[in-house]
Amino acid sequence: MNKFIKHIKSDNLGAIGIGAMIVFIAMILVAGVAASVIVQTSNTVQIQALQTGQKTTKEVSSGISVFEITGEVYYNTSLENISKLAVTVKARPGSGDIDLNNTYILISNGVKKALLRYNSTNFKDPVSGDLFSSLTTAQWNGTNYEYFGIGVLQDEDNSLTSTNPVLNRGDKAILFLHCNATNNGLFGAQIPTRTDIFGQVIPEIGSAGVISFTTPMTYVDNIYRLQ
Numbered sequence: 001m002n003k004f005i006k007h008i009k010s011d012n013l014g015a016i017g018i019g020a021m022i023v024f025i026a027m028i029l030v031a032g033v034a035a036s037v038i039v040q041t042s043n044t045v046q047i048q049a050l051q052t053g054q055k056t057t058k059e060v061s062s063g064i065s066v067f068e069i070t071g072e073v074y075y076n077t078s079l080e081n082i083s084k085l086a087v088t089v090k091a092r093p094g095s096g097d098i099d100l101n102n103t104y105i106l107i108s109n110g111v112k113k114a115l116l117r118y119n120s121t122n123f124k125d126p127v128s129g130d131l132f133s134s135l136t137t138a139q140w141n142g143t144n145y146e147y148f149g150i151g152v153l154q155d156e157d158n159s160l161t162s163t164n165p166v167l168n169r170g171d172k173a174i175l176f177l178h179c180n181a182t183n184n185g186l187f188g189a190q191i192p193t194r195t196d197i198f199g200q201v202i203p204e205i206g207s208a209g210v211i212s213f214t215t216p217m218t219y220v221d222n223i224y225r226l227q
Contacts, residue, residue: 062206063092069227072132073219081190084132085177089209091167098203100165105148107199112187114145122149123162140178145186149176193218
């Protein structure tokens with residue numbers, strides 16, 4: 001009788017040992033699967049964080065800078081109001097290439113707001129002599145309320161072309177805006193005295209260049225540096 005009982009207890013111990021081994025193996029398998037998922041997730045997060053960091057760095061460091069705006073007062077038999085604007089721009093320090101094909105000018109006089117894009121027919125390389133005579137009459141007429149023209153001021157690597165104007169390190173370009181009352185000029189009229197003009201030159205990537213100036217109290221000269 002005692003031998004029988006001992007035999008049963010021995011069998012039970014063997015069954016318990018096998019069960020414990022099965023549970024242990026299952027735990028190892030589950031832990032392995034979980035570890036694999038965690039490693040894959042961490043790799044994905046790391047790659048995404050790296051890409052986000054690179055994009056953020058490019059977005060922060062890139063941009064366009066407006067460092068001068070000049071206006072020409074229209075003269076017929078006497079001085080009238082500003083009919084042409086020349087916005088001189090360059091890439092910010094550390095900026096990547098800026099495609100002017102995908103750059104927009106958002107500008108307002110407080111009454112009307114215009115969004116202008118580049119028109120490849122309104123291009124001059126290089127700009128020399130009289131700044132506002134660099135574009136032909138037809139080209140100026142083309143820079144209406146929908147478009148702006150481009151004049152190349154400095155471009156050592158020839159990256160600024162009429163069909164693919166790319167502004168990079170060291171380049172300077174002039175963006176021409178037509179403000180005449182005829183030919184659908186910007187705001188539909190010349191810019192009078194004591195007028196607040198504000199806006200942005202918005203590149204595809206990076207920070208925008210700021211446009212902000214007030215026209216003089218009276219026009220006694222043909223050319224004015226506005227900003």
